[in-house]
Amino acid sequence: MDPNTREPEDMGQDGDGHTPGRRPPGTSRAADFPPPAAAPARTVRLVSGDFLLTVNPVDGSEIEVCPPADVPGRPRPRTAAERTEADRAAKPPVPSGPAPSPEPLLERQEERERLVRLLARGRSVRLTGPGGSGRTSLLDLVAQDCAGLAPDGVVRLNGHRRTAGDLLHELFHAVRHAPLHRPDRDELLEHLREIGAVVVLDDIEFGGTALDELLDATPECAFLIAATPDVPAPSADSAVEEVFLGGLDRAGGVELIERGAGRILTEEEANWAGDLWFESEGLPLRFVQAGALLRQRDRLRAGTSAVEEFGVFADTPPDDAPFAGGDNDGDDVPLPSLGEAAAPAPLLASRLSASARATLRFAVALGGEVPHQAHLPALIGDTHADAALGELAGCGLVSPVGSRHRLAAGVLTQLEAAGYGDDAAEQADSAARHYAWWAAHPSVTPERVTAEADAVLAALAVLVPLTAPPAEGEESTAVHLARAAAPAFAAGLGWSAWERALRFGTEASRLAGQVAEQAYFHHELGVLALCGGLLDRARAELEASIGLRGALSDRRGTVAGRRALALVADRSGTAPGLGAMAALGPGEETPYLPEEPVSPPGGVPAPFPALRPPAEETSGTLVTYQPSDSGAPTVSHGPSGPSSHAPARHRAGLKGFARRNLVAAGAGALLAAVLGTVVTLGATSHKDTDDPSGKVGGNPPASQDAGDGDPAADSPQDGGGSGGDGGAPDAGGGSTTAAPSGRPTDPGPDGTPGTSDDPVPPGTSGKPSPDPSSTKGTGTGGSTGGSGTPKPSGTVSQPPSESTSPSESPTPSHSTPPPSQSTSPAPTDTDTTSPSSSVTSTLSAPATASGSATAPESGDGGDGGDGGDGGEGGDGGTTGPDAGSV
Numbered sequence: 001m002d003p004n005t006r007e008p009e010d011m012g013q014d015g016d017g018h019t020p021g022r023r024p025p026g027t028s029r030a031a032d033f034p035p036p037a038a039a040p041a042r043t044v045r046l047v048s049g050d051f052l053l054t055v056n057p058v059d060g061s062e063i064e065v066c067p068p069a070d071v072p073g074r075p076r077p078r079t080a081a082e083r084t085e086a087d088r089a090a091k092p093p094v095p096s097g098p099a100p101s102p103e104p105l106l107e108r109q110e111e112r113e114r115l116v117r118l119l120a121r122g123r124s125v126r127l128t129g130p131g132g133s134g135r136t137s138l139l140d141l142v143a144q145d146c147a148g149l150a151p152d153g154v155v156r157l158n159g160h161r162r163t164a165g166d167l168l169h170e171l172f173h174a175v176r177h178a179p180l181h182r183p184d185r186d187e188l189l190e191h192l193r194e195i196g197a198v199v200v201l202d203d204i205e206f207g208g209t210a211l212d213e214l215l216d217a218t219p220e221c222a223f224l225i226a227a228t229p230d231v232p233a234p235s236a237d238s239a240v241e242e243v244f245l246g247g248l249d250r251a252g253g254v255e256l257i258e259r260g261a262g263r264i265l266t267e268e269e270a271n272w273a274g275d276l277w278f279e280s281e282g283l284p285l286r287f288v289q290a291g292a293l294l295r296q297r298d299r300l301r302a303g304t305s306a307v308e309e310f311g312v313f314a315d316t317p318p319d320d321a322p323f324a325g326g327d328n329d330g331d332d333v334p335l336p337s338l339g340e341a342a343a344p345a346p347l348l349a350s351r352l353s354a355s356a357r358a359t360l361r362f363a364v365a366l367g368g369e370v371p372h373q374a375h376l377p378a379l380i381g382d383t384h385a386d387a388a389l390g391e392l393a394g395c396g397l398v399s400p401v402g403s404r405h406r407l408a409a410g411v412l413t414q415l416e417a418a419g420y421g422d423d424a425a426e427q428a429d430s431a432a433r434h435y436a437w438w439a440a441h442p443s444v445t446p447e448r449v450t451a452e453a454d455a456v457l458a459a460l461a462v463l464v465p466l467t468a469p470p471a472e473g474e475e476s477t478a479v480h481l482a483r484a485a486a487p488a489f490a491a492g493l494g495w496s497a498w499e500r501a502l503r504f505g506t507e508a509s510r511l512a513g514q515v516a517e518q519a520y521f522h523h524e525l526g527v528l529a530l531c532g533g534l535l536d537r538a539r540a541e542l543e544a545s546i547g548l549r550g551a552l553s554d555r556r557g558t559v560a561g562r563r564a565l566a567l568v569a570d571r572s573g574t575a576p577g578l579g580a581m582a583a584l585g586p587g588e589e590t591p592y593l594p595e596e597p598v599s600p601p602g603g604v605p606a607p608f609p610a611l612r613p614p615a616e617e618t619s620g621t622l623v624t625y626q627p628s629d630s631g632a633p634t635v636s637h638g639p640s641g642p643s644s645h646a647p648a649r650h651r652a653g654l655k656g657f658a659r660r661n662l663v664a665a666g667a668g669a670l671l672a673a674v675l676g677t678v679v680t681l682g683a684t685s686h687k688d689t690d691d692p693s694g695k696v697g698g699n700p701p702a703s704q705d706a707g708d709g710d711p712a713a714d715s716p717q718d719g720g721g722s723g724g725d726g727g728a729p730d731a732g733g734g735s736t737t738a739a740p741s742g743r744p745t746d747p748g749p750d751g752t753p754g755t756s757d758d759p760v761p762p763g764t765s766g767k768p769s770p771d772p773s774s775t776k777g778t779g780t781g782g783s784t785g786g787s788g789t790p791k792p793s794g795t796v797s798q799p800p801s802e803s804t805s806p807s808e809s810p811t812p813s814h815s816t817p818p819p820s821q822s823t824s825p826a827p828t829d830t831d832t833t834s835p836s837s838s839v840t841s842t843l844s845a846p847a848t849a850s851g852s853a854t855a856p857e858s859g860d861g862g863d864g865g866d867g868g869d870g871g872e873g874g875d876g877g878t879t880g881p882d883a884g885s886v
Contacts, residue, residue: 042442044491047072048531049184051567057487059557060523060545063530063564075178075191083153086174090156092400093373095390106252106284108138111243115224116145118241119198124215124223126234129245131409132285135226136202136400138245142224143200150222152197158402159204159225161454164214166496168192171199171218173493182493185533189217196220203401207232215240247282250274256284260291261298269294269335276341285408288396289344293336296351300333345411346418348395355380356388360397360407364420365427366458368407370398375452378434403451428462432481435459440484449485450492456485457497460504467511478508479517486524499528519548523561530564535572542568 044055052066078086105112111127118125119142129135143154155174157167172178172188175195183191195218204211204227211234215223225240234240248256254273258265265273273290280286340347349360358380363370370392376385389405392398398405407415415421435456439449449456463478470476482505489498502525509518526541546561 042446042487042491044180044446044487045070046180046182046491046493048182049187051531053490053527053531055487055490056560057483059554060520060560061487061490061527062560063527063567065567072178072181075172075176075181077152078175078177082177083175087154087156090158090174090403092403092405095393096373096387105134105137105141106256107248108134108141108245111245112138112141112145115142115243119146119222119224120149122222123241124225124239125241125243126225126227127243127245128227128229128231130283131228132283133245133247134284135245139200139202139224139226143198146198146224150197152195154198154200157199157201159201159206160401160406161205161496163496164206164210167201167214168217169493169495171195171197171221180493182495182531192217193219197222199223202226205231207234209235211235211240212238247280248277248284248287249282250277253277253280253282253284253287256287257291257294260288261294263298265294272335272338272341275338279338279342285396285399286342289348290341292348292395293341293344296348297333297335300351343410343414345397345414348397349415349418349420352391352395353388355382355385356391358382359385359388359392360415361420361423362427362431363398363407364412364415365424365462366431366455367461368412369455369458370405370407371431371455372404372452375434375438379431404454424462425466428459429477431455432459432463432477436477436481436484439481439488444488446488446490446492449488450494450497453485453489453494453497456481457500457504460501460508464504464508464511467508469511469513476508476512476514479505479512479514482508483517483520486521490524490528495528495531499525502528515548516552516554519545519552519554519557522548523557523564526561526568527564530568530571535568538568539565539572 042057046053046055047066047070050066051063052070054062056062115125115127115138127135127138143156146154152175155171157170157174159167162170168188169182172183172191172195175197176191199218199221201223204225207227211225211232215238223240233242253276254265254270257269257273273287276286276290336344336347349357352360355376359370359376362379370389371379373386373389376388377383379385380388389398393405397408397411399408435452438444439456460478460482463481467476467478482501486498486501486505489495489501502521506518506521506525509515509521522541522545526538526545529535529538529541542561542565546558546565549557549561
């Protein structure tokens with residue numbers, strides 16, 4: 001469409017050439033604009049070693065074993081165009097304004113040629129020089145000379161706040177194309193051995209063993225390393241050449257000042273430059289700053305009336321103002337003093353624009369980190385503030401560090417002394433608010449956030465110690481920035497910055513009292529430690545996160561933490577911590593311990609080794625109950641038992657946490673309580689003073705005779721009456737008729753047994769005895785009725801050593817019919833076994849098998865059989881069932 005000549009189809013609706021009518025006043029136009037959709041959370045999936053990591057900024061990163069379909073292929077080498085783009089990204093941005101013309105490096109030609117020769121031989125070199133000696137400028141020239149020496153070209157890295165591991169990963173990604181892939185240690189070393197490049201490493205901060213690790217991992221690379229003298233030196237056997245970079249001579253210093261001033265120095269200025277050379281020891285940075293001082297002095301001497309041609313920056317005199325002599329009408333500005341020339345930063349800053357001075361305040365607040373020039377307009381509030389970086393670079397107040405700028409050597413200290421750091425907290429807070437909004441914006445890529453990591457971390461370093469609980473409805477700036485930047489650092493593969501951001505966020509959230517955010521940072525630290533193979537640290541961080549989220553009832557976050565903790569337990573081969581188990585809510589099951597549908601009878605091996613060695617077991621035989629098809633108890637043998645049960649002693653793991661084991665333990669406790677109650681009631685229910693069980697002499701029988709369970713045992717034995725059965729002995733002491741247990745032996749006043757007036761023996765009440773001994777009427781006294789002296793039994797009951805089936809029928813007891821139903825004058829033995837008596841006999845069996853001595857079973861009644869004394873025998877028969885009931 002032509003904006004000047006409109007066609008008919010461009011006017012109106014549907015091409016009818018008629019313009020639409022005017023909307024009635026007061027009509028809302030909200031329907032014409034759909035509501036903005038909520039920005040989705042920026043989740044990124046990347047591969048770290050054999051893990052698949054999903055960076056989730058909402059609930060926390062999720063980690064799992066990488067499926068085979070998501071395993072990345074072998075990384076390919078970068079093409080020439082990709083290497084060129086990577087090299088351009090590694091350089092600092094070009095400041096706004098006219099580009100400065102490249103100038104040759106003074107008095108560095110000899111060092112330049114020597115460095116190129118050493119690198120061409122495959123040797124690694126360390127260039128050592130103080131700050132401001134021109135190390136970075138010399139590295140740039142040498143990198144240009146070595147462009148064709150190695151097959152993978154020249155790789156530029158920066159070691160400022162970087163470890164050896166960080167540099168190895170950066171070298172890998174600079175040469176190989178592996179997006180969203182962070183290889184583990186072994187895979188990384190394998191790829192690095194194949195890289196052949198000249199690595200230009202500036203501002204390194206480590207030496208010694210760490211430097212040896214870096215060099216050993218890259219045997220096909222030649223390193224050109226620049227460092228200051230305070231950095232540890234390489235080890236003696238590292239085979240690294242040392243080249244020291246000194247200052248310029250006096251002539252070189254004067255020439256450098258003349259280039260900065262753009263003119264020839266006068267005699268007074270030359271003498272001033274000589275004094276400066278002596279004081280600064282020939283550092284090139286001092287002469288660059290001195291040239292900027294003379295350039296500013298020339299503009300001031302030209303007069304404030306001279307402005308730029310277009311008048312855009314009226315408050316700043318132009319740089320190309322004509323130099324006026326001493327007799328001009330301009331201002332007479334003296335030369336800076338030697339002290340001002342030695343520390344020129346405050347004087348230079350005072351003559352810059354307001355935007356440049358505001359940029360310096362932000363840089364001082366951020367510990368020397370200069371924000372990217374794209375952020376300056378938003379931070380300062382000036383649309384032309386991006387030009388401030390060019391002013392600072394032209395005055396020598398900033399120097400390039402990798403892909404960004406920092407305050408030059410010594411400038412930070414000088415500006416702080418001049419008062420530029422008085423409002424550092426406010427400046428850092430403003431920068432943090434801006435970075436928090438910017439890092440969380442969906443249009444900002446993680447790579448851009450990672451490139452600005454140093455400034456973001458510097459803002460956090462200032463704000464975290466000052467963090468306090470926010471007011472209602474507000475949010476902590478430090479916590480917000482850490483929460484927004486940490487996921488971006490993780491997705492951008494800047495994991496060193498990721499860890500520092502998480503540490504800052506953990507401390508800030510703790511000081512602010514934000515428990516949910518603190519749990520998030522602990523979770524992320526655990527995931528990061530797991531990716532790095534630090535299992536103990538990962539377990540501690542994840543357990544802390546699960547505990548905090550459990551207190552907040554954050555189910556989704558807790559599940560993510562449990563999954564990560566399961567991976568930690570799987571890698572370490574140990575059971576998960578009790579803190580994770582304690583975080584389980586009511587009715588929740590652990591997601592990493594599935595319930596088996598059917599368990600084999602012998603059990604399954606524990607998924608994890610035992611938490612502690614099993615205690616030594618004593619020898620013997622233990623009868624335990626395990627559900628099976630036959631319902632029979634299982635006999636577990638001690639060390640001397642069968643070898644098939646030996647592995648059962650070494651089973652351990654997580655069974656104690658299962659719900660079925662808790663139910664079994666509760667059932668066992670209930671059964672023990674019932675048994676104890678039954679035994680106690682049986683032992684204390686009869687307190688009759690005539691009870692023969694209390695008159696037992698020494699050595700009472702501790703078990704039943706072998707024939708107690710045989711029905712033939714009810715028949716009288718030779719030599720005496722069975723007084724224990726309550727039968728009346730004959731006159732000659734012969735056999736008597738046995739009466740059933742629990743039946744009254746006295747016919748009562750009417751003389752007819754079985755009627756309602758018959759006395760009931762104490763302890764029976766027509767109910768079956770809870771002791772199996774009540775079913776037998778033959779006691780020890782019965783067997784010795786002829787002598788009238790009780791014969792103690794020498795048999796002592798032992799714990800059962802063989803499997804006893806509960807389906808076996810217990811010893812039959814004699815049921816006593818109620819007196820109202822009895823019509824026969826003579827009692828009749830019944831063989832019917834009462835169900836209640838069977839249950840009682842079964843429950844009483846452990847008490848008998850425990851080996852404790854029992855009272856004589858209706859045996860003392862045999863004293864009545866002595867000499868056929870019927871009266872005495874009758875007494876023994878009366879007490880026989882009572883003793884049996886006990």
